Amino acid sequence: VVGTRSYGADTDTIIAQARAYVRVLQAHGIAATAKHWPGDGIDDRDQHLTTTVNPLDLAEWEDSFGRIYRSLIGDGVMTVMSAHIALPAFVRSLIPDAGREAFRPASVSRLLNQTLLRDGLGFRGLVVSDATPMGGLTSWMDREEAVPAVIENGCDVFLFSRDPRSDMALMLKGLREGRLSEARLDEAVTRMLTLKAKLGLHHAAAEERLPPLDMVRAQLRRPADLATTRRAAGEGLTLVKDTQALLPLDPVRHRRVTMIAEQGWSFVSGAPERSFAPFTEEMERRGFELRLYDRDHFPTPADTDLLVYLIGQEATPSLGHIFLDMTRLHGGSRKAMAQFNREVPTLLVSFGQPYYLYDAPHFSTYINAYCSLADNQRELVRRLVGEAGFTGRSPVDAFCGQEQLRW
Numbered sequence: 117v118v119g120t121r122s123y124g125a126d127t128d129t130i131i132a133q134a135r136a137y138v139r140v141l142q143a144h145g146i147a148a149t150a151k152h153w154p155g156d157g158i159d160d161r162d163q164h165l166t167t168t169v170n171p172l173d174l175a176e177w178e179d180s181f182g183r184i185y186r187s188l189i190g191d192g193v194m195t196v197m198s199a200h201i202a203l204p205a206f207v208r209s210l211i212p213d214a215g216r217e218a219f220r221p222a223s224v225s226r227l228l229n230q231t232l233l234r235d236g237l238g239f240r241g242l243v244v245s246d247a248t249p250m251g252g253l254t255s256w257m258d259r260e261e262a263v264p265a266v267i268e269n270g271c272d273v274f275l276f277s278r279d280p281r282s283d284m285a286l287m288l289k290g291l292r293e294g295r296l297s298e299a300r301l302d303e304a305v306t307r308m309l310t311l312k313a314k315l316g317l318h319h320a321a322a323e324e325r326l327p328p329l330d331m332v333r334a335q336l337r338r339p340a341d342l343a344t345t346r347r348a349a350g351e352g353l354t355l356v357k358d359t360q361a362l363l364p365l366d367p368v369r370h371r372r373v374t375m376i377a378e379q380g381w382s383f384v385s386g387a388p389e390r391s392f393a394p395f396t397e398e399m400e401r402r403g404f405e406l407r408l409y410d411r412d413h414f415p416t417p418a419d420t421d422l423l424v425y426l427i428g429q430e431a432t433p434s435l436g437h438i439f440l441d442m443t444r445l446h447g448g449s450r451k452a453m454a455q456f457n458r459e460v461p462t463l464l465v466s467f468g469q470p471y472y473l474y475d476a477p478h479f480s481t482y483i484n485a486y487c488s489l490a491d492n493q494r495e496l497v498r499r500l501v502g503e504a505g506f507t508g509r510s511p512v513d514a515f516c517g518q519e520q521l522r523w
Contacts, residue, residue: 117164118157119431119438119469120486124511125157127180131187138193145315150188151197152246153233154206154222155181163200163252164433167221170203177205186237194311195242198222198229198271200252206232221252224262229270242311244273248283250433259283264290268297272304350495353485354508356473356515359523360480362461364502367403370422370461376409376445379488380429380468392426394490398497411447415460423462425479428488430468438468440475463500467492474516477523484514 123130138148152163155177159168170177185196204218207227211217222228223245233239245266246252253262263286266274277283290296312318317325355363379390396406409415415423425445429438442452456462457479464479466472467488473479483506485492498504515521 117162117168117431117433117435119471121431122157122511125513126511127183129511131184134184134188135191138188138191142192142194147194147242147311147315149195149197149244150185150193152199152201153185153196153243154199154201154203154228155184156199156201159201160437162434162436163221163246163250165251165436167219167252167256168201169219170201171205172203173205174209177203182237185233185239189237189239189241193241194314195244196233196239197244197246197275198225198233199246200250200256203228203232221256223248223253223271224257224265224269226269234270242273242307243271245271245275247276248274249276249278260286260289261295263287264296267304268295268300272307346491346495349489349491350498350504352508353492353496353499353506354470354483354510354514355499355506356482356484356510357522358481360461362463362481363500365404365422365500367501371403371405372419372421373399373404373406373424374409374415374420374422374460375406375424375426377426378428378441378445380427381432382430383433383435388489390428390488392428392488392493394493395426395497398494402497402501409446411451414454415456417460420460423456423460425462425464425476426467427465427469427472428467430487438471440472442475465496470510470512470514471516473514473521474518477518477521482514484508484510 123133134150138150141148155170155172156163156168158170158172161168170181172180200221200223202219202221202225204214207214207218207220207225210227210231220227229243233243248254248262248266253266256262257265259282263274263283267287268290274283274287287296291298291301375392375396377392379392381390399406425440427440429435431438443449446452446454455478457476461481462479463481463483464472464476465483465485467485470484470486473482476482483496485496495504499506
């Protein structure tokens with residue numbers, strides 16, 4: 117669930133990039149949020165579907181997630197998102213026989229939100245829960261218990277509701293029955309008002325808080341900024357391996373290109389439409405002839421000079437696992453067993469998750485492009501044909517700790 121939603125796997129890199137991002141956002145009046153507390157990216161499950169676990173011992177946690185959060189808190193990050201993630205090592209350090217309680221999600225854990233985050237790390241800003249309809253919370257406790265428990269156990273903001281009227285009634289019921297204290301409620305309200313005051317929202321007119329869309333679009337799409345965006349996209353593209361010396365591609369030697377494509381999808385409303393049209397247009401403009409894979413006619417050296425797999429699945433909520441789904445790509449379970457990479461020169465490109473090589477260890481040329489935005493696709497083609505070099509450094513171990521994948 118983290119994948120392409122993170123800065124990578126190196127703690128120092130994460131700190132450097134996150135600090136820059138927080139600094140610039142907050143300098144422009146936008147409250148930044150550090151998430152997902154107490155640390156995501158190790159459990160391979162998805163907290164949209166179930167409570168996940170940060171399995172590190174306290175020393176490991178302190179040297180990684182602890183350092184990251186301490187750095188951002190020291191810089192004044194305004195909010196932290198408390199997730200449906202457990203940190204059993206911390207809970208057991210205080211309650212050795214905690215049992216099931218060791219796996220209580222942070223979003224409803226006083227120990228993680230108050231004792232560790234506030235008392236231990238010194239955070240004084242706003243704590244917002246992760247989305248409360250997520251399976252990581254709904255599978256832990258029923259709604260009547262969970263609604264007041266989110267605020268009572270240290271979150272100042274209750275995020276999202278399928279039925280706001282019902283959840284408001286459950287919050288009031290919890291307050292009247294003593295499961296949510298007035299003191300805790302007052303504390304949460306005070307922190308929210310403090311955040312608004314710090315952002316100057318009580319002084320800003322509506323049009324200042326939310327400028328007209330045309331104005332925002334004009335500011336974000338200035339030619340110089342678009343050029344910077346495209347350059348940055350290109351510099352991040354990562355050639356993971358090319359043991360067959362396939363690159364650069366040649367429109368004479370590799371003229372007939374067969375594409376096997378999976379554009380992926382996004383849970384997020386308003387996400388850009390997914391299409392490999394920019395890649396296709398740039399390749400054809402340089403003289404390559406592209407056709408889509410025909411599930412009834414396998415590519416062979418007689419009709420294909422280059423086979424390209426284009427995969428576009430980025431990390432997105434409620435997608436428990438991301439892998440190279442040959443059954444879907446090749447058009448059936450029996451067809452999935454047919455592999456062409458030893459007969460036809462083959463290139464695998466991920467415009468999403470950076471770990472696809474795990475499912476295709478014998479593919480000799482593999483590139484991580486990280487997202488399928490048009491700039492990434494166009495800059496990729498420039499590098500495929502040798503008009504620019506690959507300069508990106510992988511932020512994660514694209515070989516997944518497996519020596520087999522390197523050959």
